[in-house]
Amino acid sequence: MNTPACPLCCAPPETLLWRDDLLRVILVDDAFYGGFCRVILQRHVPEMTDLLPTERAQVMRAVYAVEQALRELLRPDKINLASLGNQVPHLHWHVIPRFKDDAHFPDPIWAAARRSTPARAVDAEALRSAIGKHLASP
Amino acid sequence: MNTPACPLCCAPPETLLWRDDLLRVILVDDAFYGGFCRVILQRHVPEMTDLLPTERAQVMRAVYAVEQALRELLRPDKINLASLGNQVPHLHWHVIPRFKDDAHFPDPIWAAARRSTPARAVDAEALRSAIGKHLASP
Numbered sequence: 001m002n003t004p005a006c007p008l009c010c011a012p013p014e015t016l017l018w019r020d021d022l023l024r025v026i027l028v029d030d031a032f033y034g035g036f037c038r039v040i041l042q043r044h045v046p047e048m049t050d051l052l053p054t055e056r057a058q059v060m061r062a063v064y065a066v067e068q069a070l071r072e073l074l075r076p077d078k079i080n081l082a083s084l085g086n087q088v089p090h091l092h093w094h095v096i097p098r099f100k101d102d103a104h105f106p107d108p109i110w111a112a113a114r115r116s117t118p119a120r121a122v123d124a125e126a127l128r129s130a131i132g133k134h135l136a137s138p
Numbered sequence: 139m140n141t142p143a144c145p146l147c148c149a150p151p152e153t154l155l156w157r158d159d160l161l162r163v164i165l166v167d168d169a170f171y172g173g174f175c176r177v178i179l180q181r182h183v184p185e186m187t188d189l190l191p192t193e194r195a196q197v198m199r200a201v202y203a204v205e206q207a208l209r210e211l212l213r214p215d216k217i218n219l220a221s222l223g224n225q226v227p228h229l230h231w232h233v234i235p236r237f238k239d240d241a242h243f244p245d246p247i248w249a250a251a252r253r254s255t256p257a258r259a260v261d262a263e264a265l266r267s268a269i270g271k272h273l274a275s276p
Contacts, residue, residue: 046216047205047209047216047217048201048202048205048217048219049202049205049206049209049217056198056202057195060194060198063186064186064187064194067185067186067187068187071185071187077224078184078185078222078223078224078227079185079186079187080220080221080222080223080224081186081219081220081221081222082218082219082220082221082222082246083218083219083220084216084218084219084220084246085216085218086215086216086218086236086243086244086245086246087244089216098224105224106224106225107224107248108220108222108224108246108248110245110246110248110249111248111249112250
């Protein structure tokens, strides 16, 4: 069931990397955090424990596929995973490749920036392909 | 394998809520975020995709048990889940009960505080019991 006022129910134009009946994976439009992805549940549910155990596993399988694809393509210093949803209580996971020279490292990206950094590009097609490969494997 | 310099390998005195061979759950000592828990891997590994799939599932099962216990006991407005590890690259999950009147809501707790709030206590024994109940169920 979708909620008309929720910005994650009614998707704006977005760079889609994967979708199935349960979830979609998008590339976040953030020039300074190239490769920042979100795994978004298709239906409007706030918490992981609102899902069936099989659905939780399917969501996390997508999160791990994105993490693995980002590690292979970008070799980040760390991956950050977060399901917050305080502003938009529609279940979504942030999967963020972090680098020692990024604007906030070693703080979370929601802290005050420590430095200015150049934009960091990512090859969306390569990322889409790598995520698809991981999600297609058994 | 443990790393002597890592503060999560050599645990300081902490309020333990659960432990098994793979992980432990502790209550974070934060007067303003009563109920803030961490699920900490026993061995020194940075990322979820460094674990076997069965281990990932076991870690997330503990995360969900903590989330469910916090929802039952505290009725928070939202649960925040995060595996960051930029400062301490030893896998650990933050499980944070959030309230609309807490210091940072609706921002992540790592952002600048929006308001001052009174301390929020939690009954550690009740939390330990609820987590244990969820982890003991099939």
